[in-house]
Amino acid sequence: MAGIGVVLNPRSRQNRRDPAAVGRLARTLGDHGIVRAARSREDLARIAEDFRKLKIDVLGISGGDGTNHITLTGFLEVYADEPLPPIAFLRGGTMNTVANAVGVPRGRPDGLLAALIARYNERQRAPLRSVERHVMRIGDNYGFIFGTGAIHGFMSEYYRCAEPNPVQAARVLLEASSNVLCGRPTPVAERWQGSVTLDGNRVFPERDYLCIAAGTVDQIGLGFRPFYRSGHVPGRFHILGIHTTALGFVRKLPDVWRARPMGEEHTYEHLAEHAVLETKDGVVRYVLDGDVHEHKGPLEMSTGPRVRIIVEHKAGIRPLGGRSFPFPTTWAQGSDA
Incomplete structure (x- = not known):
């Protein structure tokens, strides 16, 4: 089965506050793919093996930076020398720095997933836009x-x-x-x-x-x-x-x-x-x-x-929108130390 495979971390802070998130994502995805909740590293390994056998077209991850790196670690171990499918960071965590850095649009996971589905259905006419970045291997992560x-x-x-x-x-x-x-x-x-x-x-x-x-x-x-x-x-x-x-x-x-x-x-x-x-x-x-x-x-x-990350903005453009923090130039007053 091709389609979109979504991994959700139910133990993340955001999802503990919103236990209905997995149900909303499943309803949003409908028959375009499958949503699985990973409660442990063992769960994640089984999900990765299932998604690999199903030959999913896109790997969606609902969570922040921590969930993203744990999910990618588990999938890279299972896929081994086989390339991962394109990654869709669906946000939903307290920190979304990597998503911000590569230009993933702002929004809630279910809204981002709905937009992804619409683009996925048009992919034959207009291919999904993506950027490529290497991950670093730090120890076993x-x-x-x-x-x-x-x-x-x-x-x-x-x-x-x-x-x-x-x-x-x-x-x-x-x-x-x-x-x-x-x-x-x-x-x-x-x-x-x-x-x-x-x-x-x-x-x-x-x-x-x-x-x-x-x-x-x-x-x-x-x-x-x-x-x-x-x-x-x-x-x-x-x-x-x-x-x-x-x-x-x-x-x-x-x-x-x-x-x-x-x-x-x-x-x-x-x-x-x-x-x-x-x-x-x-x-x-x-x-x-x-x-x-x-x-x-x-x-x-x-x-x-090197992994492919699906984005809305073109590569090299700093993402716009969402919350911003203007830099307080008064911090830097005085001579350099």
Whole structure:
């Protein structure tokens, strides 16, 4: 059976608040495909095997960045050397950074699914528009956005919010930036001690970093675009070793927002196919697409498969619409640190 196969995570925050979501998606999809709820990694493996045997044309994922990366990890393991079908990110999570970065239109999952069905039915006359991006393989997981240190600290603080959402994420960033500018401590300024070996030879030296960050999409959240070179060279991810102080980084946020380099005095950067992270304490704490992980021993990163993502906007155009956060230029007043 060809058609659209939709995976939904009923344990996500949004779907726990809205348990009727799976029924609405099923009614919206009708006889154009199938909706399956994945409550565990084992469920996901079975769903992936079923969808592979059914030869679905499109894989829809209802959830945010975390659901997307867990679903893609499970499907890539099952499909192995067989290419995945085009991916439709249907949103529905508290964080939808990857969807925003590649140009997926805003909307609720059932509305986006209805629009996808309409386009799917016209695909012989007007093919579905898509962009292609590599995923990164981080240990045994696949995703698009990686970070240690301050990024790990930011996400840990963000998840303490009673209702995590983009407004709360902006509040956490504003409060942390204010604390840094005023010389007050903040857990968001957590640092990372270690080294990174890139492509077997080049090294980000062992030292204290604000964070190590990497991406195959340009954005990291709230419209900030540190990975401005992602996609410039096929098969590589953009990796940064940000070694400036927290104050120095806050003062460079306008450049990050505008997708400009921070400068060698603030960060090392490289387009890499492979990287190995090692820490002094032997444990790498990191974030992958919004999910917090911990890995004992050296952590290996590499370029993963290239996937097709169905979008409404053309490739290379920054998505418009939805909630936006104008950049407060007062954060950056003063000389660089």
